[in-house]
Amino acid sequence: QSALTQPPSVSGSPGQSVTISCTGTSSDIGNYNRVSWYQQPPGTAPKLMIYEVNNRPSGVPDRFSGSKSGNTASLTISGLQTEDEADYYCSSFTSSSTVVFGGGTKLTVL
Amino acid sequence: QVLLVESGGGLVKPGGSLRLSCAASGFTFSDYYMSWIRQAPGKGLEWVSYISSTSSHTNYADSVKGRFTISRDNAKNSLYLQMNNLRAEDTALYYCAREEVLVVTDYWGQGILVTVSS
Numbered sequence: 604q605s606a607l608t609q610p611p612s613v614s615g616s617p618g619q620s621v622t623i624s625c626t627g628t629s630s631d632i633g634n635y636n637r638v639s640w641y642q643q644p645p646g647t648a649p650k651l652m653i654y655e656v657n658n659r660p661s662g663v664p665d666r667f668s669g670s671k672s673g674n675t676a677s678l679t680i681s682g683l684q685t686e687d688e689a690d691y692y693c694s695s696f697t698s699s700s701t702v703v704f705g706g707g708t709k710l711t712v713l
Numbered sequence: 714q715v716l717l718v719e720s721g722g723g724l725v726k727p728g729g730s731l732r733l734s735c736a737a738s739g740f741t742f743s744d745y746y747m748s749w750i751r752q753a754p755g756k757g758l759e760w761v762s763y764i765s766s767t768s769s770h771t772n773y774a775d776s777v778k779g780r781f782t783i784s785r786d787n788a789k790n791s792l793y794l795q796m797n798n799l800r801a802e803d804t805a806l807y808y809c810a811r812e813e814v815l816v817v818t819d820y821w822g823q824g825i826l827v828t829v830s831s
Contacts, residue, residue, distance in 0.1 A: 606757070637816040641758070648808060648821040649758065660819065692758050696816045701772055702748070707757035 607632065607693055607705035614711040620681040623708045625693035626674060631703055633674040637696035640669060640678045643707075644689040652691075653678060680710070688712045715739040717809045717822035724828045729799050735792040735809030735822060743767075743787040746812035749794045751805035752824070759805070762794065763812060777803075799829045 608626040615621040625632070625640075632638055638656045641649040651660055653669035656676065666682045676695070680687055693705040721733040733749070749761040762773045762783040771783050782795040792809055806824040813819040 637814075639816050639818065641818070643758075648823055649818075650821075651817065651819050654813070654817040654819075690757075694758075694760070694816055694818075699772075701774065702760040702763065702816055704750075704758045704760055 605703070607695060607703055609691075609693060609705040609708045611706070612709045612711065614713055615680075615683045616713045617683050617685060619683050620679060621683060621710065623678045623680075623691055623693075623710070625676045625678070625695075625705045627676075627695055627703070628674055630698040631674075631695040632671065632676050634698060635696045636671070638669070638671060638676045639694045640667075640676075641692045641694070642687075642689045643692065649692065683712050685712050715811065715820045717811065717820060719807065719809050719822045719825035722807065722825035722827045724830065725799055726831050727800060727829055729829070730795070730797045731799065731827060733794040733796065733807055733809075733825060733827070737790045737792065737809075737811070740811070742785075742790040746815055747785060747792045748810045748812055748818060749783060749792075750808045750810055750818070750821075751803075751827075752808070753802075753805040756805075761807070763815065764792070796827070799827075801829050803827060804829045 640653040643649040656671045657669040716738045718736045748763040764783045780798045784793045809822040810818045811820040
């Protein structure tokens with residue numbers, strides 16, 4: 604059950620786009636479309652932003668989008684806003700019927 | 714609205730036990746899988762365990778297998794986590810969470826702190 608691999612940090616200026624990658628294996632991301640992304644501002648509980656690779660729950664701005672290619676999933680945030688500054692985590696279902704999270708990525712909006 | 718409220722955390726010595734509870738409201742509890750997810754201080758999220766809506770299916774992270782037991786009482790709209798033989802590395806904020814479907818964790822509690830220290 605190794606954690607999915609995410610970059611520790613990314614940054615961008617307001618209005619720009621950033622992409623956060625999440626790399627797994629053929630036992631998780633590569634074999635399932637059950638990939639989710641969560642946003643966690645400091646001191647708060649995580650919030651679901653993307654599910655099943657590229658679906659947004661109601662209320663999540665369409666600036667947030669997801670994709671997957673092979674063993675890597677990606678979260679793209681376009682039109683960055685200061686309130687997007689937070690930690691972001693990916694997760695995936697696995698072939699052991701367990702759940703695995705990524706190590707998290709800190710997004711800084713400069 | 715959906716509300717998940719954890720309780721039962723605190724300070725416990727290594728080797729000790731603790732039972733976490735999660736009171737759910739605002740939805741039909743018996744329709745959903747539920748999970749426990751933890752976050753060590755300053756660290757990332759770690760999935761701990763899930764349980765199916767009827768308790769027929771459970772699963773655990775390798776790090777807690779054999780020491781933790783997840784259970785639920787649908788009549789009481791409650792989720793539980795029995796934690797035995799606790800270790801320092803179990804120190805974390807423990808979140809109770811609802812699974813819309815597995816891996817689609819759509820509601821989270823505010824978390825309850827468990828500290829394992831002598």
